[in-house]
Amino acid sequence: MSKAQLTGWNREQMAQLCAGDIADQSIVNLGIGIPELVARYVPKGREFIYHSGNGLLGMGPAPAPGEKDPELINAGKKPVTANPGASFFHHGDSFAMIRGGHIDVCVLGAMQVSQRGDLANWSTGAPDAIPAVGGAMDLTAGVKTIFVLTQHTTKNGEAKLVEQCSYPLTGPKVVTRIYSNLAIINITASGFQLQQLAPGITFEEVAERTDAPLLPAKPDQDNE
């Protein structure tokens, strides 16, 4: 399991690649943490409308220093702003948007993703862990397209892309595409399929660090 750590893309580049695959005017929910970076890389000419599970559509960036409002926060409990055209609503209406299929894209982190698109990102299942799920299962059950932003392997070099998740699932068969530091990988009916390699990374290096078969990119899709 422990192969040499490869660099590939950094987090910002992964976020930028992910942002590039989101259509103009999409309603987007960004998971807490690294997925939030996606908002910094909206391609020119496009606009995303951000949904925050705690009751805000049209979420804007962090406020200017000194303009924090403790009652205007995002799902990660960080201060945000409201863009023109925003609306506030309660948790019932907010998760009705999620559950009802009204959010176009959700970007989440991952502990593991299986070759059939199962996502595990909420619990290691360790007996002493405090279980905490938040809105992750609502998002995976309700949002049309789930993108995953993740390092390709754990800090210890263990694979996160696996045949079958060993951690408890967040949702079965929900992930569409993974943006890792090494590659962009699609979930297809046949399993993991390479979409694009990070610069300087080889197919074999990615395959070695993936605990399930990896299909090469379709000829017209490999932008290496």
Added chain:
Amino acid sequence: MSKAQLTGWNREQMAQLCAGDIADQSIVNLGIGIPELVARYVPKGREFIYHSGNGLLGMGPAPAPGEKDPELINAGKKPVTANPGASFFHHGDSFAMIRGGHIDVCVLGAMQVSQRGDLANWSTGAPDAIPAVGGAMDLTAGVKTIFVLTQHTTKNGEAKLVEQCSYPLTGPKVVTRIYSNLAIINITASGFQLQQLAPGITFEEVAERTDAPLLPAKPDQDNE
């Protein structure tokens, strides 16, 4: 079945008796038609808050001539006003109030009431009738106390208080008390029980016009 029609109370008196049994600050939903009269007879020192199923709490009386707003109407589609402290909401929230048990009292008309409190007030079941239920079944299922305001018999002298309803039910075991032109009658575990006779009306006259056993009033309740 066809006994002489007796007068007893008129509609206004029935409505007034009913209003007298509703506690101060009750949340009240009045059925379309005769039940609406109840609002004219709120006892001095009491206040009822009116809920209208089409999305208004704190409904006020009909507007002054020339001040009708076609978008401020009640469940009977008649122009109304909004009292200070009113609120507007959508049909989902409005029937959540009803279904969730937040309305204290509902006053409805009746075609038939059975001795166990079944109410039939929406359909004769006639094959050529256009069935129309509106919010009646939501009200009977959700409101804490259902009062019925009705003539004791039909225009043809047929009993409306019966052992078992022959018309399709609005709700089973929902009616608490009936205000007819002849008497106030409670639904008890033993069936119909007289609460109060209208002036000049005898127990026998009421019993004759009731197609189910009628229990006499408890000694301390007969205010005849």
Added chain:
Amino acid sequence: MMNKQVSSTELAVADICDGATVMIGGFGEAGSPTELIHALIDQGARDLTIINNNTGNGEIGLAALIGNHQVAKMICPYPRSSHSKVFPKLYRAGEIELELVPQGTLAERIRAGGAGIAAFYTATTVGTVLAKGKEVRTIKGRDYVLEYALKADVALIKCEQADRSGNLIYNKTARNFNPLMCTAATTTIVQARKVVAIGALDPEQVITPNIFVDQIVEVQEPLIDAELIARGRCYP
């Protein structure tokens, strides 16, 4: 943000297909999108399933749509009223189908459709003919009927103000079914008495967030149904 305003009711309803399920907001004439309904009459789509609290009055609006034989089925709590003549005639002639749904159950089924709730248990209709053939389950000692979510291809909505991105506010009891229907339709088409700039509505006061709205057309002086009916007007 995208400008969802279109220039005419005609354009707004152009893509409604034969056989579509169409939710139409309004309770009585309050919140009824009469101009959009008339545009749908002009457009001519047929075999529609219409979801509305009533079946229209006189020979305008929904009643005219039904009278024009464009409606195969009504899903509706109260298909008769003092001024409703068109539906009863067609219903008695067997030319239109009716699914009778209690008003609160209809509202909740539409909400469920929009909120991704597949089905729910309600006490409404327990012990009545309207529960016939439906699953009944006892939960904490009380009986409940299973009811399923209701969705639509299109919702026709009337509101008071819309910003160009599709945030909506309503007027008094004209709110009624409109906000629910916005959430449960694939395409939501709105007629607004006034269309305002994005940012002109207070985010605290938005009743329908723009995520639920697809097309907006401004109708500044909407028809008043009661006046048309009083004058015996027909559409078209």
Added chain:
Amino acid sequence: MMNKQVSSTELAVADICDGATVMIGGFGEAGSPTELIHALIDQGARDLTIINNNTGNGEIGLAALIGNHQVAKMICPYPRSSHSKVFPKLYRAGEIELELVPQGTLAERIRAGGAGIAAFYTATTVGTVLAKGKEVRTIKGRDYVLEYALKADVALIKCEQADRSGNLIYNKTARNFNPLMCTAATTTIVQARKVVAIGALDPEQVITPNIFVDQIVEVQEPLIDAELIARGRCYP
């Protein structure tokens, strides 16, 4: 209309019983009724079941209530956070029970409790350990889990403005669970930053109608949780 204002948080929470189920509004510190929670600590009711999105931060508010051993069980989607120390300790010691519920399912269960919906089918948790032991049903080709309504004896709520009859409006994302919880509790106790006269709120803008509110107490300058935590403050 009845004046529901009481003069102190102490009076407002006086009747909360041992063993009560208490919904507490707020998401993080936005909309968190910290003064009412502190009054409940002073009041001392024990064996409480608390429903909240989190388990509090630092040693104030909900964390302090838990730390004071008044809470037997949490119903909660996210019982840990960067500043949450109290709950993890008691949970690992087996001194507090946890029912983990996804955030959206929690919101919908509370709404169902208030709306008279006994149970509903949602796709959330299908195929996960959180669906273990729950009924799964296939509806129109998709699997859904049956979830039951959630009610409470008491709700502790924070809002921006209340009129004396109990109509409420909120501030931005401080709305969160508060309006839902108002509907699902037998007794709803509200702390409002400002209490205004009946009639002072626009009926179009009321978020929680007064039908759902029992007691209101004005707390003009509520504590700011983050500041207390930054200063290492404890309650009491």
